[in-house]
Amino acid sequence: MAVSGAKLGYGTLLKRGDGGGPEVFTTIAEVRSITLPTQEREDVDVTHMESPNATREFIAGLADTGEASCVLNFRPDHVTQGAVSGIIDDSETRALRNYQIVFDQFSGDPTCSFNAYVKSHGGEIVVDDAIQVNVVFKLSAAPTWTGTA
Numbered sequence: 001m002a003v004s005g006a007k008l009g010y011g012t013l014l015k016r017g018d019g020g021g022p023e024v025f026t027t028i029a030e031v032r033s034i035t036l037p038t039q040e041r042e043d044v045d046v047t048h049m050e051s052p053n054a055t056r057e058f059i060a061g062l063a064d065t066g067e068a069s070c071v072l073n074f075r076p077d078h079v080t081q082g083a084v085s086g087i088i089d090d091s092e093t094r095a096l097r098n099y100q101i102v103f104d105q106f107s108g109d110p111t112c113s114f115n116a117y118v119k120s121h122g123g124e125i126v127v128d129d130a131i132q133v134n135v136v137f138k139l140s141a142a143p144t145w146t147g148t149a
Contacts, residue, residue, distance in 0.1 A: 009033070011105040014070055016080055016087070017098035025100050028080040028087070030073035032132065034101055037114055037143045038066035065139035068099070068114065074123065074131040087135055091118035096140055110147040115140045 014034055015025035042061030051057050075081045076088065083089050090097055094117055101112040116137035123133040 007103075007105040011103075013100075013102040013104060015100040015102060017100070019097065023098060025098075026080055028070070028072065029075045029078040032071045032073060035067075035069040036101065036112060037068040037139055039142065040064050040066060063142065065114075065142050067119065067136055067138055068101075068116065068143075069134065069136045072133050072135065074133045081133075087118055087121060091121050099137065106147075108147040110145065112143050112145055114143040 012031075012034060014028045014031045016028055017023045017025050041063045043058045044061040045056060046059050047056040072081060072087075076083065076086075078086065080086045081088065083092070089095070096115060096117050098113065098115050100114075103110045114137070116139045119136040119138040121133055121135045123131065125131050
């Protein structure tokens with residue numbers, strides 16, 4: 001009987017690049033969840049008067065590199081989240097920055113790297129729960145994966 005190789009999300013890191021050369025990546029503080037980048041490709045209708053069986057034909061069109069997102073415990077006092085040098089600052093300055101999602105729980109630390117800007121950030125403050133912020137990143141190019149099979 002095969003044993004699953006599934007892992008918990010615990011230990012996954014979201015890192016933010018500093019833009020330097022060589023670039024240094026710092027783990028964003030108190031990440032609660034991460035949504036991986038989604039990529040969607042357009043359907044291009046190429047149906048013509050002689051399409052077989054009077055059926056529409058399609059080819060793959062251009063890809064939209066999509067978005068990634070995360071939920072954070074709000075830490076405006078932390079360098080990776082604050083208004084001086086963190087995500088809030090990135091949103092205000094429209095900074096295009098490199099990010100990494102590192103899967104430390106797998107051998108070889110598979111990594112999803114992407115270049116993005118902060119599209120939105122905000123959240124809800126509830127009296128009996130941790131203050132959280134939702135951050136959406138808009139990718140400017142296709143993500144790259146390293147350390148995977």
